[in-house]
Amino acid sequence: MLVNNELSNIYPIPEIKKAIKAAGSPALLHTDAVQGYLKMPIGVSSLGADLITLSAHKIHGPKGCGALYVKGGANTIHPCIFGGGQENNLRSGTENTPAIAGFGQAVKTAEAGLEQRMIKLKELKEYTTSLLTGNGCGAVINSPGENSAPHILNISMPGLKSEVVLNDLDANDIYVSSGSACSSRKKTTSHVLAAAGFTKQEADSSIRISFGDFNEKKDCERLAECLKKCRGTLFSV
Known part of the structure; x- marks a missing residue:
């Protein structure tokens, strides 16, 4: 979690990633950045997380639509839902295209300001x-x-x-x-x-x-x- 959703604490994700590397662990670091996304600067490189979760509704986008950043591409993780191979074979099933388009527009608007x-x-x-x-x-x-x-x-x-x-x-x-x-x-x-x-x-x-x-x-x-x-x-x- 990047930002605590009750108290507002910002957690040291880059330092956590450094600690994982220093310990020689192969563990991937997944960060829930929903509360911080486009409320504060978030850089993929500076954050250092291997996976980052985002959500549209926190930036005035449609509910029920989110995004998952995967460092290194889709081959880093394995799917839990199988079928038609949508979403780079990570989450099969028909995409909610209107919500995805709404999320994209919300990002453009929020980034501009x-x-x-x-x-x-x-x-x-x-x-x-x-x-x-x-x-x-x-x-x-x-x-x-x-x-x-x-x-x-x-x-x-x-x-x-x-x-x-x-x-x-x-x-x-x-x-x-x-x-x-x-x-x-x-x-x-x-x-x-x-x-x-x-x-x-x-x-x-x-x-x-x-x-x-x-x-x-x-x-x-x-x-x-x-x-x-x-x-x-x-x-x-």
Whole structure:
């Protein structure tokens, strides 16, 4: 994983690849770069991974379409699905051509504005952080200050269950989450935050805020104001 989808940590993939080589291991390094793709610079050579997974929906492309970069070509890995030999004999079955075309167009659009997007997302994240730490809402910042992706901010609201805060924000047309979309239906404490050393109380009050191309500073201000009201009106548990 290149970017942690809950906390926003950027992991040292090149260093991991170097460690694999230094150990003399024949293991291939597969990196899930879905969260970081076109939110930050990603170079195939500099990253060093043997396989890189990407997804269209994270860059406003169609859902259900992804891409797999394979260093050295298709002969590096073996297929799990056999049949007609589509996708260089790696994944047989009729391709979803409209989704693939949509993914390609989304990449072109996102690549054209990458530098401006990175600046904007970073500014929105920093602005939100300053608002939440200075308006009395009681938010605690969980995302790291360094080596952190610009579009994800994880906070805790001590004393308040995250689902209660989420429902209140939802009523105000503000949509955030209490974890990753992969585990949105799970009722257990986030294993990511637990592994990072956060207490159960901190994890159970955590909220993940994501920033995108269509967000503006006024959205950050609305979020901060609503969280401040949450602190004053919701019962602590």
